[in-house]
Amino acid sequence: VFNDVAVAIRALQATGRIRRAAVIDLDVHQGNGTAAIFRGDPHVFTASVHGASNFPFRKEPGDLDLALRDGTPDGPFLDAVEIAVEAATGSIGPTGNRRPDLVVYVAGADPFEKDRLGRLAVTRAGLAERDRIVVDAARRRALPLAVVMGGGYAERVEDTVAIHLHSVRTAATLA
Numbered sequence: 001v002f003n004d005v006a007v008a009i010r011a012l013q014a015t016g017r018i019r020r021a022a023v024i025d026l027d028v029h030q031g032n033g034t035a036a037i038f039r040g041d042p043h044v045f046t047a048s049v050h051g052a053s054n055f056p057f058r059k060e061p062g063d064l065d066l067a068l069r070d071g072t073p074d075g076p077f078l079d080a081v082e083i084a085v086e087a088a089t090g091s092i093g094p095t096g097n098r099r100p101d102l103v104v105y106v107a108g109a110d111p112f113e114k115d116r117l118g119r120l121a122v123t124r125a126g127l128a129e130r131d132r133i134v135v136d137a138a139r140r141r142a143l144p145l146a147v148v149m150g151g152g153y154a155e156r157v158e159d160t161v162a163i164h165l166h167s168v169r170t171a172a173t174l175a
């Protein structure tokens with residue numbers, strides 16, 4: 001198993017293309033591998049919004065972890081997304097006003113209310129708003145943004161596809 005996000009960040013750092021990076025992991029499962037790999041690295045900020053009782057059952061502390069209880073609906077989910085995005089893009093929190101050179105958005109489709117593994121209750125509209133919050137923050141601060149797919153296990157596979165497609169289309173408006 002390879003952590004594609006960590007490999008990409010380390011490769012870009014090695015070539016000198018970037019120095020600082022931020023990972024905003026909004027998949028319902030905590031970004032435990034990313035958190036462990038970058039722990040103690042002041043150049044990479046890791047934020048994760050995830051289900052408290054979902055896998056992995058032993059979380060790895062990242063720079064910012066917001067754990068949500070089962071059944072969390074759009075409102076508190078989006079509040080957590082705002083906090084994570086603001087912290088990761090450098091406007092508040094431990095990064096102060098230090099801009100990342102690259103933001104990586106892990107856009108899981110599994111916080112969806114009809115996901116078989118997700119345990120949260122976020123609607124399609126809520127996930128669309130999540131995408132908007134991330135992309136707007138990148139636009140406002142002129143930060144390069146990479147979007148990668150996360151998990152998705154909806155009862156109807158069409159929902160997972162539509163949620164992922166929305167994330168990519170929203171990010172494409174930055175181009």
Ligand SMILES: [Zn+2]
Pocket residue numbers: 027028029108110150151152
């Ligand atoms: Zn997941």
